[in-house]
Amino acid sequence: MLIGYQGIIGSHCERAARILADNAKMLYAEFVPLISSTDVVKALKDGSIHYGVLAVYNSIGGTVLETVEAFKNFEYKKITAVIMPIHQCMYKVKAYVPNESINRIVSHRQALKQTQKMIKKYFPYAKLVEMEDTALAAKRLAEGEYDKYTAVICSRNAGEYYGLEMMYENIEDDAANSTMFYLIEKA
Numbered sequence: 001m002l003i004g005y006q007g008i009i010g011s012h013c014e015r016a017a018r019i020l021a022d023n024a025k026m027l028y029a030e031f032v033p034l035i036s037s038t039d040v041v042k043a044l045k046d047g048s049i050h051y052g053v054l055a056v057y058n059s060i061g062g063t064v065l066e067t068v069e070a071f072k073n074f075e076y077k078k079i080t081a082v083i084m085p086i087h088q089c090m091y092k093v094k095a096y097v098p099n100e101s102i103n104r105i106v107s108h109r110q111a112l113k114q115t116q117k118m119i120k121k122y123f124p125y126a127k128l129v130e131m132e133d134t135a136l137a138a139k140r141l142a143e144g145e146y147d148k149y150t151a152v153i154c155s156r157n158a159g160e161y162y163g164l165e166m167m168y169e170n171i172e173d174d175a176a177n178s179t180m181f182y183l184i185e186k187a
Helices: 013-024 035-047 066-072 109-114 116-122 136-140 158-162
Strands: 002-005 031-033 051-058 075-086 087-094 105-107 126-130 150-154 165-166 178-186
Touching: 002 013, 002 035, 002 116, 013 031, 013 051, 013 075, 013 178, 035 051, 035 178, 051 075, 051 105, 051 109, 087 136, 087 158, 105 109, 105 136, 109 116, 109 126, 109 150, 126 136, 136 150, 136 158, 150 158
Parallel strands: 002 031, 002 051, 105 126, 105 150
Antiparallel strands: 051 178, 075 178, 087 150, 087 165
């Protein structure tokens, strides 16, 4: 059985997909990274996946608007849900780049909302760039798509998986930061 999830390897949603599949006793699940909520819904509609996992609500950032938009004109059945603690980290490409030289921060809209206080305190002049997925931002930084003065906000898993240098850990504005994820199927 194929479970598509919002994000790529190392994303918070990948972790949620594995937890949800385990909770639903889906023993032979194969996980398919699909980057966005829209991509997950399209794959459910065309039958290329059996189930989908999407973020629906964050305790700091609120409703995940990307998912709300994807659900328009789509009938789905919720199988189960999980509320997961979300801890954000900031990464740069190499240790030799001084933290104070970072002038651009790339991440998903929700992650940027969840870390506003830290960004304002340490990087008030940095340009904020929204990305479809936190782990995709990490991957692109690792692959050289951004200059060395760019930092990304993502999970610890993503930063380590893509070989980046951690700047700060647990930078969310509230230590109780959590996100609700749904495991769904087409109705």
